[in-house]
Amino acid sequence: MKKGLKESIIFKVNSAHPQLEKIKNAANVIKQGGLVAFPTETVYGLGADGLNIKACSRIFSVKKRPANVPLILHIACKKHLFDLAKKIPREAKDLIDRFWPGPLTLVLPKSRIIPQIVTGGLDTVAIRMPNNPIALKLIKYAQTPIAAPSANLFRGHSPTCAQHVIDDLNGNVDIILDGGKTSLGIESTVLDLTVKPFKILRLGGIIEKDLRKILGKAKLADNRKKIKCPTNNFHPSVCSPGKMILVEKTKDQTSKMQELALQFRMSGKKVGVMATKENKNKFNGCVVKVIGSEKDLNTCALNLFSTLRSFSRENIDVLIAQGFKRKDIGLTIMNRLQKNIKKGSP
Ligand code: TXA
Ligand code: MG
Numbered sequence: 001m002k003k004g005l006k007e008s009i010i011f012k013v014n015s016a017h018p019q020l021e022k023i024k025n026a027a028n029v030i031k032q033g034g035l036v037a038f039p040t041e042t043v044y045g046l047g048a049d050g051l052n053i054k055a056c057s058r059i060f061s062v063k064k065r066p067a068n069v070p071l072i073l074h075i076a077c078k079k080h081l082f083d084l085a086k087k088i089p090r091e092a093k094d095l096i097d098r099f100w101p102g103p104l105t106l107v108l109p110k111s112r113i114i115p116q117i118v119t120g121g122l123d124t125v126a127i128r129m130p131n132n133p134i135a136l137k138l139i140k141y142a143q144t145p146i147a148a149p150s151a152n153l154f155r156g157h158s159p160t161c162a163q164h165v166i167d168d169l170n171g172n173v174d175i176i177l178d179g180g181k182t183s184l185g186i187e188s189t190v191l192d193l194t195v196k197p198f199k200i201l202r203l204g205g206i207i208e209k210d211l212r213k214i215l216g217k218a219k220l221a222d223n224r225k226k227i228k229c230p231t232n233n234f235h236p237s238v239c240s241p242g243k244m245i246l247v248e249k250t251k252d253q254t255s256k257m258q259e260l261a262l263q264f265r266m267s268g269k270k271v272g273v274m275a276t277k278e279n280k281n282k283f284n285g286c287v288v289k290v291i292g293s294e295k296d297l298n299t300c301a302l303n304l305f306s307t308l309r310s311f312s313r314e315n316i317d318v319l320i321a322q323g324f325k326r327k328d329i330g331l332t333i334m335n336r337l338q339k340n341i342k343k344g345s346p
Helices: 020-031 053-063 078-084 090-099 133-142 162-169 208-215 253-266 277-282 297-311 329-343
Strands: 009-012 036-039 044-049 072-074 104-109 124-128 175-178 189-192 199-202 243-247 271-276 287-292 318-322
Touching: 009 020, 020 036, 020 044, 020 133, 020 175, 036 133, 036 162, 044 053, 044 133, 044 162, 078 090, 078 124, 090 104, 090 208, 162 175, 162 297, 243 253, 243 329, 253 271, 253 277, 253 318, 271 277, 271 297, 277 287, 287 297, 297 329
Parallel strands: 009 175, 036 175, 072 124, 104 189, 243 318, 271 287, 271 318
Antiparallel strands: 036 044, 104 124, 189 199
């Protein structure tokens, strides 16, 4: 496949019943070493043949991603796990029986067939079976594991629809399979099975509680303490452009948010507020966007990245984000918001 195409080819695909001609076309591109962006149930992936060194190196250059951040290999059939990983613990079987296809990525010792470029030089590999008919058919017809990070530029927000992929990567990927909005909107949970107790490396679509139900309490390290909220004690006058403030879920959360919004507005800043539906009318003079209802955090997770992306087009000086209770999917959302603060942009 040629590099530097002017525009990517975009195929609209029916996500429940993918048109085979389009899938086979995209699978051939993968076989020839090209790049295909495709939907999974979590976010869109930027896919290449996971056993082709050159194709995988293109993923890193297109994403502008450092070579030491490893890729996830996507498979369409559970038994392929045994070709790609070794020393697979007994518990892995219970996990894949329960959660695959689905948003759980397992880290295991890698087999020799996997090129070093995929694992960023590590001797472990991350593998998952996505729960999306387009993704599964693409992998099946490509007849190879597909290496795929989220299809966004490095440090950007993961894409939850084809337009996000176009915004970030148009022209640098050969084909974009547009299967509409993804169903979860947040990435997979990454679980390291090479350490004891097993360790969650990234919170995602599968929550800790559900992993514990399968693994038993003692088998999983307690991750919660690591996922702390940053302090939000800075003053409006030291606010740099594009800064985000995450306001914790407390009884006085709304009034704290209102107070901050007012302070920033008084100091001449353009203020964005990412709020729940219940709070949307409480911030006069601000650019308010609704992430979802407080009563439905799964929808808030689904809308998180697209809402953050839409703020980055608003030219705001500061974003005040309404935080959520650190429990289940709420904890995952808080973790992503926290990462966003570290990135320093809305
Ligand atoms: O939902 C998802 O997981 C999406 C879709 C496309 O499948 N993919 C995704 O990939 O989010 P990416 O590359 O954006 O994030 C993969 C994460 C990274 O944080 C990476 O460090 C971690 O998985 N990872 C990959 N291989 C690893 C390994 N061998 N050991 C530890 N962490 C690993
Ligand atoms: Mg990513």
